[in-house]
Amino acid sequence: xxxxxxxxxxxxxxxxxxxxxxxxxxxxxxxxxxxxxxxxxxxxxxxxxxxxxxxxxxxxxxxxxxxxxxxxxxxxxxxxxxxxxxxxxxxxxxxxxxxxxxxxxxxxxxxxxxxxxxxxxxxxxxxxxxxxxxxxxxxxxxxxxxxxxxxxxxxxxxxxxxxxxxxxxxxxxxxxxxxxxxxxxxxxxxxxxxxxxxxxxxxxxxxxxxxxxxxxx
Amino acid sequence: xxxxxxxxxxxxxxxxxxxxxxxxxxxxxxxxxxxxxxxxxxxxxxxxxxxxxxxxxxxxxxxxxxxxxxxxxxxxxxxxxxxxxxxxxxxxxxxxxxxxxxxxxxxxxxxxx
Numbered sequence: 280x281x282x283x284x285x286x287x288x289x290x291x292x293x294x295x296x297x298x299x300x301x302x303x304x305x306x307x308x309x310x311x312x313x314x315x316x317x318x319x320x321x322x323x324x325x326x327x328x329x330x331x332x333x334x335x336x337x338x339x340x341x342x343x344x345x346x347x348x349x350x351x352x353x354x355x356x357x358x359x360x361x362x363x364x365x366x367x368x369x370x371x372x373x374x375x376x377x378x379x380x381x382x383x384x385x386x387x388x389x390x391x392x393x394x395x396x397x398x399x400x401x402x403x404x405x406x407x408x409x410x411x412x413x414x415x416x417x418x419x420x421x422x423x424x425x426x427x428x429x430x431x432x433x434x435x436x437x438x439x440x441x442x443x444x445x446x447x448x449x450x451x452x453x454x455x456x457x458x459x460x461x462x463x464x465x466x467x468x469x470x471x472x473x474x475x476x477x478x479x480x481x482x483x484x485x486x487x488x489x490x491x492x493x494x495x496x
Numbered sequence: 497x498x499x500x501x502x503x504x505x506x507x508x509x510x511x512x513x514x515x516x517x518x519x520x521x522x523x524x525x526x527x528x529x530x531x532x533x534x535x536x537x538x539x540x541x542x543x544x545x546x547x548x549x550x551x552x553x554x555x556x557x558x559x560x561x562x563x564x565x566x567x568x569x570x571x572x573x574x575x576x577x578x579x580x581x582x583x584x585x586x587x588x589x590x591x592x593x594x595x596x597x598x599x600x601x602x603x604x605x606x607x608x609x
Binding site for chain 2: 281
C-alpha cells in the first residue's frame with residue numbers, strides 16, 4: 280500500500296485547454312471577452328450596442344453560445360459582424376474545448392476583439408474558463424438588486440458588470456446605490472456600468488473601458 | 497456544479513497517476529473540497545460509483561476533506577469564517593471582504609496497492 284501525492288485542481292482539464300485557447304488568441308492579437316449573464320439580461324443587445332459604439336475602433340468577431348437556435352447569431356450577422364453559433368444541445372455553459380473547435384470555423388483574421396456570448400446562465404459558466412482575457416457579466420434591472428447575494432461567485436470573479444435596462448428604473452424596485460455598494464464590497468476591482476441598450480445611455484463609458492482594458496493587455 | 501464532469505476528471509487524474517506508478521488498484525482517493533466550491537459530495541459519490549466500474553479505481557474509497565471558507569475584512573483586517581451568507585465582519589460589521597480560502601476543489605493524493 281502506498282500513497283501518491285497529487286495536489287491538482289479538479290477542473291484542470293478544461294483549464295489546460297483554456298490556456299491553449301488563450302495562446303491562440305494571443306498569437307492572433309485577439310482580445311477575448313467572456314460575456315455571461317442570465318437569459319434575457321441583454322447579452323446580445325450589449326454586443327450590438329458595443330459594436331456600434333466602437334464604430335470600427337476595434338474590429339469584432341463573435342462566438343455565440345446557446346442550447347439551440349441561431350437567433351443571436353442571426354442578429355449579429357445582420358449587423359455585419361463575423362459570427363459563429365455554437366449549439367450545445369443541452370450543455371448549460373460553454374467550455375474551452377468548444378471554443379477551440381469554434382475558432383476553426385470563424386474568420387478572425389481581421390478582428391481585434393473576440394466576444395464570446397456564453398449560454399444564458401448565472402451559475403455554471405463561472406467555473407469554466409474559456410481562455411478569454413476578460414470576463415464581463417451582463418445583469419439587468421428587472422432581475423433585481425439582490426442577485427449578488429444569490430450568485431456571489433459570478434459577481435466576485437467578473438472584471439465588469441454591465442447593468443442593462445436602466446430605462447426601467449422608474450418602474451422596478453431596484454436600489455442602484457445599494458446594488459453598487461454590494462457589487463463593490465464583493466469585488467472592489469469590478470467596473471460597474473449602468474446602461475440602457477434601448478436608449479444608448481451609458482454605452483459609451485462601457486465601450487471606452489473596453490478599449491482601455493484591451494490597450495493594457 | 498457539474499458533478500459528472502468533475503467526477504470523470506477526478507477519475508482520470510487518479511488513474512493517470514496510478515498508471516504511472518504501475519499499480520493495479522486504487523484503494524483511496526483523497527479530495528479537498530472548499531465550502532464555497534459548490535461541490536455536492538453525494539453527487540460526486542453517486543457518479544463515482546457509476547463511472548469507476550471496470551476501472552482500477554472501482555471500489556476505491558472517496559474521502560472528502562471539507563475546508564471552511566475564510567474571509568479577511570478589508571476594513572479592519574480581521575479574518576473570520578462566515579456563517580452561511582452572513583458576510584459582515586464579526587469584529588467591525590463592514591461588508592467588505594476578500595476570500596482567503598474556501599473555493600478549493602482538488603485531488604490531494606491517492607492510495608494504491
